Amino acid sequence: MNKLDFARVCVCLLLLLVGTVSHAQNNVIDEVVWVVGDEAILKSDVEDERLQAQYEGRRFDGDPYCVIPEELAIQKLYLHQAEIDSVTVSEQAVLQEVETYTAWLIEQIGTKEKMEEYYNKTSTQIREMLRENMRNKQIVQEMQRKIVGDIKLTPAEVRNYFSKLPADSIPYILPQVEVQIITLEPKVTEEEKERIKSELREFTDRINKGETTFSTLARMYSEDPGSARQGGEYGFMGRGQLVPEFANVVFNLTDTKKISKVFETEFGFHIAQLIEKRGDRVSYRHILLKPRIDQKEIDEALAKLDTLANDIRKGKVNFDDAATWVSQDKETRNNHGLLANPQTGTARFEMGQLSSLISQDVAKVVDGLQIGEVSQPFTMTTSKGKEVCAIVKLKNRIDGHKATITEDYQRLKSIVTAKRSEEKLQKWIVEKQKKTYVRINPEWVKCDFKYPGWIKN
Structure with a gap:
């Protein structure tokens, strides 16, 4: 018996089991809507995903009862390959994501009890559902990284890709800023x-x-x-x-x-x-x-930065040198205080990125500065949870514009890289479909699927 025949036998047994349970209780407990390989996708799986997407405000490009099962089927393909390739993820990382998401859910819905009512599950059951979902999501991401591998592009390939785009398809780059920072850590007694x-x-x-x-x-x-x-x-x-x-x-x-x-x-x-x-x-x-910092120490650090900012404005010292010799920010002081965007590898930030990747406090201050202006001292919380005092300088502001190779090469390169990655993954899915047994419940088959290969002639 080959693998495909074995999968079909498993499917028949699974459908028989579900039907028997339903008939015995004279009530449909659940329903197998898809089978991918020897893995079933249940109607309850689809409903759980739909509820979660609904609360997150996600909009579907089509009927959710078509989109969600196909997404789950694609996930099954990745998970099957991950099992073959022994791709695993840290259980601790999974648990952390579950706890973070559960806390967000409770905050959004209002109370734990309301969350349980929304999902019609106990909080323990919700966590178990999320745990499985988060683990699968992380495994899929690892598998995708393995499939895509390291994509290397030359400047010529990037230029060639964008030279062929119609003018109305060239990406629009939102306003961006380049920011320098000097920080002082208030002393802990x-x-x-x-x-x-x-x-x-x-x-x-x-x-x-x-x-x-x-x-x-x-x-x-x-x-x-x-x-x-x-x-x-x-x-x-x-x-x-x-x-x-x-x-x-x-x-x-x-x-x-x-x-x-x-x-x-x-x-x-x-x-x-x-x-x-x-x-x-x-x-x-x-x-x-974490030690608590006395307000007196915060005030002293702010006063030192206020004096330094005034000296910079008067030309007694320039910001670059001050950042190198005074700043206690290890990540920027060797680059004259210039903040680096970890997403793009450049010094440019959209305001939303500056807020989420660096600090909301920094973004608020920068938003009111003119190019070359040095801010008043302020307190901020770093990504490591430490309270520090800072001054910033708006080095440059780039207005929103249509992307150009000379000004936005790194951004355009990342777009082409993402495009190539998506093409690799799409090709892999199509090939994996051909080798995988798929059965779709007749009531769920009338869909305009993204990958038509699910239905085999």
């Missing part, structure tokens, strides 16, 4: 540092005495939003994924029953506990506490 360290030592004592567990204290007190809900746990991490100070501690832990000494990183103060080591990767749990 020795008394505050000692208070934090004392609290962490108390946690260690309570764990060692058996009064509580590390995970319980992490859930209650840790200020790391990425791990607190999971009891301070992260999945297996390589040394290069951690800041050096943190890696030096957790990679030197050898006893899973012992707690590390209190140590400091740029995020704050920590204690950590080893869970398991596998080769050059380590799994751990930790508790992070």
